[in-house]
Every structure is written in structure tokens, then in C-alpha cells.
Amino acid sequence: MFTTGKLQQIEQIAEEFDYANIKAALNFGFLTRKDYVSFLDRAGFPLIDVRNEVIDESFVEQCDLIQLNAYLFLPIRNDGKGNLIVAAADPLDEKLQSTLEIKFNLKVKFVAASDLDITWMVHKLRGEFFVKEAVFSLMKKDPDSSGLITFTDAQLVFIFFFIALSLALLTINFVNIFIFFNLFFSGFFLFAILFKLYIALKGSRYELQETVTKAELKLIENDSLPVYTILLPVYKEDKLIRKLIWNLRSLDYPRGKLDVKLLIEEDDDKTLNAVRNLDFPANFETIVVPFHMPKTKPKACNYGLFYCKGKYLTIYDAEDVPDSDQLKKVVCLFRKLPKDYIVLQGALNYFNKNENVLTRMFTLEYSYWFDYMLPGLQSLDVPIPLGGTSNHFKLDKLRELGGWDPFNVTEDADLGLRVFEKRYKVGVVNSTTLEEANNEPFNWIRQRSRWIKGYMQTTLVHMRNPVKLVGKIGWRGFFGFNFFVSFTPITFLLYPVLLSFYAVYLIFDLQSVKILFPDWVLYISIFNFIAGNTLMIYINMLAVFKRRYYELILFAMLNPFYWLMHSIAAYKGLWQLIYKPFYWEKTNHGLTKVSHSASAAAAVAAVENANKE
Numbered sequence: 001m002f003t004t005g006k007l008q009q010i011e012q013i014a015e016e017f018d019y020a021n022i023k024a025a026l027n028f029g030f031l032t033r034k035d036y037v038s039f040l041d042r043a044g045f046p047l048i049d050v051r052n053e054v055i056d057e058s059f060v061e062q063c064d065l066i067q068l069n070a071y072l073f074l075p076i077r078n079d080g081k082g083n084l085i086v087a088a089a090d091p092l093d094e095k096l097q098s099t100l101e102i103k104f105n106l107k108v109k110f111v112a113a114s115d116l117d118i119t120w121m122v123h124k125l126r127g128e129f130f131v132k133e134a135v136f137s138l139m140k141k142d143p144d145s146s147g148l149i150t151f152t153d154a155q156l157v158f159i160f161f162f163i164a165l166s167l168a169l170l171t172i173n174f175v176n177i178f179i180f181f182n183l184f185f186s187g188f189f190l191f192a193i194l195f196k197l198y199i200a201l202k203g204s205r206y207e208l209q210e211t212v213t214k215a216e217l218k219l220i221e222n223d224s225l226p227v228y229t230i231l232l233p234v235y236k237e238d239k240l241i242r243k244l245i246w247n248l249r250s251l252d253y254p255r256g257k258l259d260v261k262l263l264i265e266e267d268d269d270k271t272l273n274a275v276r277n278l279d280f281p282a283n284f285e286t287i288v289v290p291f292h293m294p295k296t297k298p299k300a301c302n303y304g305l306f307y308c309k310g311k312y313l314t315i316y317d318a319e320d321v322p323d324s325d326q327l328k329k330v331v332c333l334f335r336k337l338p339k340d341y342i343v344l345q346g347a348l349n350y351f352n353k354n355e356n357v358l359t360r361m362f363t364l365e366y367s368y369w370f371d372y373m374l375p376g377l378q379s380l381d382v383p384i385p386l387g388g389t390s391n392h393f394k395l396d397k398l399r400e401l402g403g404w405d406p407f408n409v410t411e412d413a414d415l416g417l418r419v420f421e422k423r424y425k426v427g428v429v430n431s432t433t434l435e436e437a438n439n440e441p442f443n444w445i446r447q448r449s450r451w452i453k454g455y456m457q458t459t460l461v462h463m464r465n466p467v468k469l470v471g472k473i474g475w476r477g478f479f480g481f482n483f484f485v486s487f488t489p490i491t492f493l494l495y496p497v498l499l500s501f502y503a504v505y506l507i508f509d510l511q512s513v514k515i516l517f518p519d520w521v522l523y524i525s526i527f528n529f530i531a532g533n534t535l536m537i538y539i540n541m542l543a544v545f546k547r548r549y550y551e552l553i554l555f556a557m558l559n560p561f562y563w564l565m566h567s568i569a570a571y572k573g574l575w576q577l578i579y580k581p582f583y584w585e586k587t588n589h590g591l592t593k594v595s596h597s598a599s600a601a602a603a604v605a606a607v608e609n610a611n612k613e
Helices: 004-017 023-029 033-042 065-071 095-104 117-127 128-141 151-170 174-205 213-218 240-250 269-276 297-305 328-336 359-378 395-400 410-421 441-462 466-507 511-516 519-542 550-579 595-610
Strands: 075-078 083-088 107-112 228-234 258-265 285-289 312-315 341-350 393-394 425-435
Touching: 004 023, 023 117, 023 425, 033 117, 033 595, 065 117, 075 117, 083 095, 083 117, 083 410, 095 107, 095 228, 095 297, 128 297, 151 174, 174 359, 174 511, 174 519, 213 328, 228 240, 228 297, 240 269, 258 269, 258 297, 258 341, 258 395, 258 519, 269 285, 285 297, 297 395, 297 410, 312 328, 328 341, 328 393, 341 359, 341 410, 359 425, 359 441, 359 466, 359 519, 359 550, 393 395, 410 425, 410 441, 410 466, 441 466, 441 550, 466 519, 466 550, 519 550
Parallel strands: 083 107, 228 258, 228 312, 258 285, 341 425
Antiparallel strands: 075 083, 312 393, 341 393
């Protein structure tokens, strides 16, 4: 079935990863599952449906989950004749048979079962400890950083006191207090945008020190590269599995050193069956996450951490298309940087940027954030809210931090602050991952409301004790965190309120309304509002230059309408924060009709031309 050379490669990988040979062959692309099933059938081992077998769990409880997962076996029951029936992905593995006979002091009789079904069963039966650790370990290790409690008593007292005080002042002197709030909020709106402009301009001048050149990449020897873990948390992404595998195949990294984990929820049979039905080799290990609330991406990633083998770790979403040399660049850059750099953030952009107006606005937003804002933030040495994917971690430091907060639905923004609190640093690597931009408004709002809710959660968690936070990250870090995490949802919540004030004044010719807008108040408020919107349009226009997306520049004029969509998402996120704070509102992927291959080639060409200039 395999040449001598391939068998040696499989055995070498199996030994390095402490896997069964069959697992190494299936997970590293040496064997398709269809060929694997056909071979077992010819060898006289038809597959049994182990998920519907009667299992004596007393035998399973004697086995370690890590071992069950690595060697793909599952004790089923004693057949009453002195034989222990064991389901195995490789029923011809004599070494495993001998080991189990010694362990159980019974004669072992193997029956063949699908590696995926065995994986599903062993995690369901033995994964309780690990999934509880995935959910509660951060809370036990660092309760002040856990989002399990959304509002503390002190925060609730402060919020209701502020509301009561505002209402009381409005009752006492409605006109003057209304004017004060109007000026304060419009001034705040303008100041927040001015600060973003400052950071963007600083980022446009800031030359990244964390640059890896093509010459440096050529000097890297494959034998010197460490094992690299990639986590792929998916949920009901059966339609994207094939695309995901092809994207992974494009990575320029030794196959035997890629430790790729496909994290599938226990109830996600669609995705599991999509993996089962593949007719070409897959390059990942399937990990089944047992059911436990909350059902969130960070919980799944925390569960996956128990099975990681790499020195470095990154996360990609199912539709991501990273630069082929991204992993090598990260390894090279980590070797160059001081040891206190434990995270490298890759840039994110979109392969379907010109699909419709929404994807164009989304692309402008991401371009200015990753090309201008992140470098600017890094130059100021303030906390960096990490993006959702293409974060590259030193695995030992990630475990030291306690992984992700499973109760936070924008888990990477929270982790970015915790990295800063521990005096570690985040770098920016000169590599891009292309994603699918949301091309449907309601799907966009679902995604954005979750992000904004997560920013609110992160604010509530880390602002429980502002004095303590200042002590940890300093005044500069404190203001940086609040401007980019706390004030972001506040700005979106304020935007329609300010807009409605002016609309009421302009549309309704009422004396009572005019009293609330004396000329001097009107002039100041309108200036703040118009200037704020104009500056945001300018910031979005800046976004096109580094990537030469000149065809998008006029779409920056639509930013005021794009902000209204953010406001809808912000109010939805606020409602969910109160009623269901841990609910992970899934974003549907695979909606675009644009192929990423041509777009990716165009993006690479644009960046290369920019570098030449």
C-alpha cells in the first residue's frame, strides 16, 4: 500500500507526535479515508458503527483520553468468553493489541471502526474533565480576567446611579442638562475620531521593524523548523471543508511538522461527515469537542490546546487563505525578536472586496485597521486588540496566560489586553491572510453585533477595578485600552442619537425643540458631528493606498451609512449583553460567489508593486 520511503516518513511522524501509524497516515495526507476503508474491507475487517454499540464504560474509564485519541482505539465490552472487544482504526496493529492485553489482563479481539467514529466516541465518553478545564480553568487561575460574571454588583450600582442621577438632573433643569449632554457627547464623538486619525497617521509613518525579507526566508532550512500547530475551529462548515484543505496545502511548511487540529463540536455531524466523505488526503487531525456550555469558539480552542504538539500556534477560520510563506515568516521573526514578544499578528483582508458595496466598505475598514491602526498602536506601546484569526502565539506562553476566555465572544481582544498586562509584547508580521468579506447585511450585523458585544464584555471585565488596571498597564495603556475597546461601542451607540437630535431640529419647526438648540449649541454640535464624519471618511480614504485599492476610494464617502449599520449592530449587541451574554451568534460563511484564487493573485501583485515603489 505504501512505498518503503513513505512508510519510513509515517513511522517518523508517528514517533515524533506519539501517534499510531494509521493516525499519522490519515492526518498527514498519506492516505485517503476511502482507500483506508477499502483496504480494511479487503483485509476482512468491515467497519462497525461504534457509535451505536453497547459499551461497557468501566473499561473506557481505565484509559487516558490522550492515549485513546492518539492510538485510535476504544474498549467496547467483554464478550463473555474471556475476550475484550476493542474497536480500532487499525485492527492489524499487533503492538497495540499486546499492550492492551497486558493492560486489561484479557485477550483482546479487534474489530474495525472508523477513526472519526472512534474519535467522536472517546471524546464524548472521556472528555468531561478536559472540556470543564477548557471552560473554567481561566476563572480558577485568574478570576479577575474571566467574563463568567457579566456585571459585578459595583458596576450595576454605578450604572443605575448614573441613570438615576441623569434623570434627576433632567427633571430639575431639563434644558440646560440636555444642552450639556448634547455638547458632551458630540465633543466625545469628535475627540474619539481625532484620536483614531492621530493613530492612523502615526501608523502610516511607522516603518515596521518586524519585517521578514525574502532573502531571510531562503536561508531557513526545513529541518530547523519546529512543529507548528494550527487550530481550525469550525461549526457547521461542511461546505467549506474541501476549500479549507486546499488552502492548507498551499502553505510552504514541511508536511510532517504541521500539527493541524480541526475542532468539531459533538453535535456537528454535518462537518464530521464532510470529512468522512473526502476523496482526497486531508492534512489535519479531527478533535471532537464534547458538549458543554457556552458553545463558543474560545471554548473549542481551549479544548484543542490539550492536544497541541507545536512550539508555535495559530488560528485560521474555515474560509481563510493565508500567504503561503506566513508560517515561515513567523518562525523567522520570533527568532529575531526579543523573548518578550509572544504574539505576532498577521494582517487580514478580503478576497471578495469588489463583490458589492458592503464588501467594499468592509475591505476599507480592515485595510485601515491592519495597515495603519495596528502599526500606530504598536508604536505607542499600548494594548493591541488582536484580530480573530492569524494570531501566532508561542504555545507555552499562551498556556501560561490561561488560553482564551470561553465566556468572551470577542476573545482575542480580551487576550490582547491580558498579554499586555503580563508585560509581554505583540508584534506585527508582514504577511496577509485573505478572508471572505460578509456580503449580506443581516449576516454582517450578526457578526458585528457579536464583536461589539465582546468589546463591551472586555470593558466590563477589565474595568472592574480601574485603579488596579492602571497599576498593571500604566496610564498610557489605560487610555489606549479605553479608546479602542471601551469607547468603540459607546461611539456606535451615540451616533444615531446625535443624528436624531439634528434630524428633529431640521425637520420639525417646533419652538420647544429650538429651545434645546440655541444657535451657539447648534453650531458647535453640527461642527463636531460633521467634522467627525468627515474625518472618518478621510481615514477610510487613507486605507486604499498601501494596498493600491484605488477603485475603493469613493466608497469611503458612504462611511456615515456604514456607521449606522454599526449602530444597529451595537444596540443588538447591548441587548444580547443583558439577556444572553455568552451566546455565540454564528456567521455564515461560503456565501460569496467570488473565487479567492484570482483575487489573491491580484492582491499579491499589488503588494509587491507597492514594495517596489
